[in-house]
Amino acid sequence: MAESSSFDVIIIGGGITGVGTARDCALRGLKVLLLEKADLTNGASGRNHGLLHSGARYAVTDMESAAECIRENRIIRQIASNCVEQTEGLFITLPQDDLQYQALFVERCREAGIDAREIDPAMARAMEPSVNPSLIGAVKVPDASVDPFRLASANALDAANHGAQIRTYCEVLSLLKDSGAVVGVRYFDRKKKETLCAYAPVTVNAAGIWGQTIAAMAGCEIKMLPAKGSLLVFGHRVNKMVINRCRKPSNADILVPGDVVCVIGTTSDKVGLDECDNIKVTPAEVELLLREGCSLAPELENTRILRAYAGVRPLVASDDDPTGRSTSRGIVLLDHETRDGVPGFISITGGKLTSYRLMAEQTANLVCRKLGVNRKCLTATEPLPGSEKHSNPDRELSIAFKAAEGRHGSLTGKMDFSQKSEVLCECEHVTRAEIAYAVKTLGVRNMIDLRRRTRVGMGTCQGSFCIKKVAEALACELGCPEMEQEFIREYVQERWKGMTPVCWGDSLREAEYMRKQIGRNINDEI
Amino acid sequence: MKFDVVIIGGGKSGTLAAYKLARAGKRCAVVSAGHCLGKTFRREFIALGGTFLNGDRVTGGNVEGGRVQYVRTENLGENTVLEAGHFILCTGKFFSRGLISTIANIYEPVFGCDVLYAQDRSEWTVDDFFAKQPFENFGLRVDDSSRVYVGGNVISNLYAAGEILAGEVDIEQSVEKVCRNII
Numbered sequence: 001m002a003e004s005s006s007f008d009v010i011i012i013g014g015g016i017t018g019v020g021t022a023r024d025c026a027l028r029g030l031k032v033l034l035l036e037k038a039d040l041t042n043g044a045s046g047r048n049h050g051l052l053h054s055g056a057r058y059a060v061t062d063m064e065s066a067a068e069c070i071r072e073n074r075i076i077r078q079i080a081s082n083c084v085e086q087t088e089g090l091f092i093t094l095p096q097d098d099l100q101y102q103a104l105f106v107e108r109c110r111e112a113g114i115d116a117r118e119i120d121p122a123m124a125r126a127m128e129p130s131v132n133p134s135l136i137g138a139v140k141v142p143d144a145s146v147d148p149f150r151l152a153s154a155n156a157l158d159a160a161n162h163g164a165q166i167r168t169y170c171e172v173l174s175l176l177k178d179s180g181a182v183v184g185v186r187y188f189d190r191k192k193k194e195t196l197c198a199y200a201p202v203t204v205n206a207a208g209i210w211g212q213t214i215a216a217m218a219g220c221e222i223k224m225l226p227a228k229g230s231l232l233v234f235g236h237r238v239n240k241m242v243i244n245r246c247r248k249p250s251n252a253d254i255l256v257p258g259d260v261v262c263v264i265g266t267t268s269d270k271v272g273l274d275e276c277d278n279i280k281v282t283p284a285e286v287e288l289l290l291r292e293g294c295s296l297a298p299e300l301e302n303t304r305i306l307r308a309y310a311g312v313r314p315l316v317a318s319d320d321d322p323t324g325r326s327t328s329r330g331i332v333l334l335d336h337e338t339r340d341g342v343p344g345f346i347s348i349t350g351g352k353l354t355s356y357r358l359m360a361e362q363t364a365n366l367v368c369r370k371l372g373v374n375r376k377c378l379t380a381t382e383p384l385p386g387s388e389k390h391s392n393p394d395r396e397l398s399i400a401f402k403a404a405e406g407r408h409g410s411l412t413g414k415m416d417f418s419q420k421s422e423v424l425c426e427c428e429h430v431t432r433a434e435i436a437y438a439v440k441t442l443g444v445r446n447m448i449d450l451r452r453r454t455r456v457g458m459g460t461c462q463g464s465f466c467i468k469k470v471a472e473a474l475a476c477e478l479g480c481p482e483m484e485q486e487f488i489r490e491y492v493q494e495r496w497k498g499m500t501p502v503c504w505g506d507s508l509r510e511a512e513y514m515r516k517q518i519g520r521n522i523n524d525e526i
Numbered sequence: 527m528k529f530d531v532v533i534i535g536g537g538k539s540g541t542l543a544a545y546k547l548a549r550a551g552k553r554c555a556v557v558s559a560g561h562c563l564g565k566t567f568r569r570e571f572i573a574l575g576g577t578f579l580n581g582d583r584v585t586g587g588n589v590e591g592g593r594v595q596y597v598r599t600e601n602l603g604e605n606t607v608l609e610a611g612h613f614i615l616c617t618g619k620f621f622s623r624g625l626i627s628t629i630a631n632i633y634e635p636v637f638g639c640d641v642l643y644a645q646d647r648s649e650w651t652v653d654d655f656f657a658k659q660p661f662e663n664f665g666l667r668v669d670d671s672s673r674v675y676v677g678g679n680v681i682s683n684l685y686a687a688g689e690i691l692a693g694e695v696d697i698e699q700s701v702e703k704v705c706r707n708i709i
């Protein structure tokens with residue numbers, strides 16, 4: 001085999017855990033290959049609230065997770081400042097809730113090390129004008145919102161900066177074994193349409209909900225219990241703080257502001273593993289989310305719903321429970337050498353977005369132990385690319401530059417604003433310069449990749465106005481102008497999937513408009 | 527104010543109908559909410575002496591004995607009504623708010639005309655964006671003379687033309703048909 005296909009560690013899965021592990025290993029000097037079957041954050045990492053938990057949500061039910069969250073929350077605010085909005089959060093008690101729960105909640109938060117402060121309902125209304133005015137109790141906690149796409153992208157970029165190979169659209173077909181040990185993987189590069197092999201003494205299964213399938217390739221059994229969570233995105237940022245319901249964790253009780261929108265979620269329903277690649281939000285889920293959302297912030301009733309989406313939590317059945325009924329939200333790190341007698345193979349699963357860095361650290365520790373490498377984890381202190389402290393030269397900055405800076409932090413300086421300052425997506429202020437940068441540096445190959453890294457078309461128009469300009473620019477930057485129509489088609493079809501579950505009122509008006517603007521024109525051209 | 531015909535909606539079908547009727551000597555008024563396409567017909571209609579209430583909106587009408595007696599508009603207020611022998615609804619579909627959709631139903635906001643649509647919201651769209659969407663065929667039920675129904679009863683002097691109609695619509699033909707009935 002060629003030299004380039006042999007590594008210290010192969011990581012399967014480009015979710016936040018996979019890219020976090022790739023970064024951690026690369027910073028410790030390991031030669032890393034990461035394989036992802038689609039784009040980064042294609043699974044649960046890209047289909048959640050975008051909430052950087054303070055841990056308060058888990059304080060009453062799961063003290064360990066709560067303490068873990070607050071420690072990681074503090075770290076991520078520091079190392080990923082350009083991915084985090086320091087919104088703070090409220091836990092509100094409504095008249096139909098039990099106010100005594102609030103006292104228990106505050107006590108447990110304090111035990112977990114979470115700075116939870118009871119505040120007067122009148123004060124809560126002043127701090128967060130969108131909150132349900134009938135609240136009878138409020139607690140302020142250090143919740144924040146985080147952009148999971150940007151966070152994953154920054155991890156991948158830093159891993160690559162430290163020598164890791166990050167290969168998206170590469171699907172693992174099988175694990176290569178030698179004398180019972182996993183020694184590498186065989187994978188299919190979907191862009192180049194070729195099958196390749198790569199070798200490493202350790203392979204990490206970080207495939208999230210698809211981890212059960214990967215483990216089975218090594219002859220190991222992991223019982224995943226996929227739980228679908230649906231969310232709704234509203235067309236305005238109604239709230240500025242995260243609003244949670246102060247009660248035992250339940251459906252649709254968190255409203256998170258992010259960029260120009262806000263997100264209510266989630267539901268929780270068991271689904272089959274075979275459904276995970278194509279999950280849909282049902283009308284009943286939409287109605288539940290809307291109803292519960294309005295009880296947190298009544299203004300949502302009059303706010304246009306942009307879209308609905310759903311993710312699948314990679315919950316794992318506890319190893320000691322053969323019935324598979326008890327699940328864990330904690331980190332599950334499996335050394336298949338000790339567990340199943342399969343050397344060279346590790347699975348990392350469970351956990352949550354907020355604890356991704358810790359999951360990566362624990363995984364990298366185990367990888368290093370297996371490789372006999374003794375290097376310390378650096379990810380708790382080393383800022384991610386874009387988060388380094390920086391100052392702009394003393395000049396007037398355009399709104400578009402500031403918007404890009406909000407997304408890419410100090411890396412915005414690498415964008416060519418002198419030549420390509422034209423704003424293409426007006427909702428999110430995305431310029432041609434940012435698109436060129438995303439193509440050059442962030443591995444963007446299509447419109448969906450581009451959306452995840454720049455928020456292009458994610459605002460109120462959902463691409464209706466800008467999509468043609470953006471597709472033209474992307475095709476041009478990629479050097480394949482013939483792809484323009486296909487880019488538009490692919491993007492609109494993906495947006496449509498999110499629009500259909502909420503297609504009434506203003507969303508239906510938008511749909512009618514989009515069909516006239518884009519649907520018919522494209523059909524005419526084809 | 528009294529007219530031969532009051533046309534509700536100043537888009538493509540509304541202005542076209544107004545122009546044709548004015549040419550045939552009818553005294554017409556158009557109430558246009560302002561998303562105005564069809565500026566040529568509007569200009570010609572005004573040149574023929576037509577009344578064009580731009581940036582106004584019909585708030586409701588009075589229906590008695592199976593006929594529309596008059597309508598009120600936002601700008602004219604409570605004390606002035608538009609009376610006419612015939613009324614034409616040309617308010618378009620959802621984007622122009624000729625039809626209103628909610629999580630529970632779809633309705634026509636001015637007269638509460640009968641709308642043909644799928645009761646089950648999940649049948650309003652199909653997964654392929656580039657295919658014809660079912661909601662694009664939702665619209666008003668009309669009789670052979672393009673007259674609308676309210677609560678299952680035909681309104682004898684209220685017609686519909688253009689995109690507000692159910693099914694595949696040829697705008698010009700639908701306008702032509704209504705005008706023929708009125709002239």
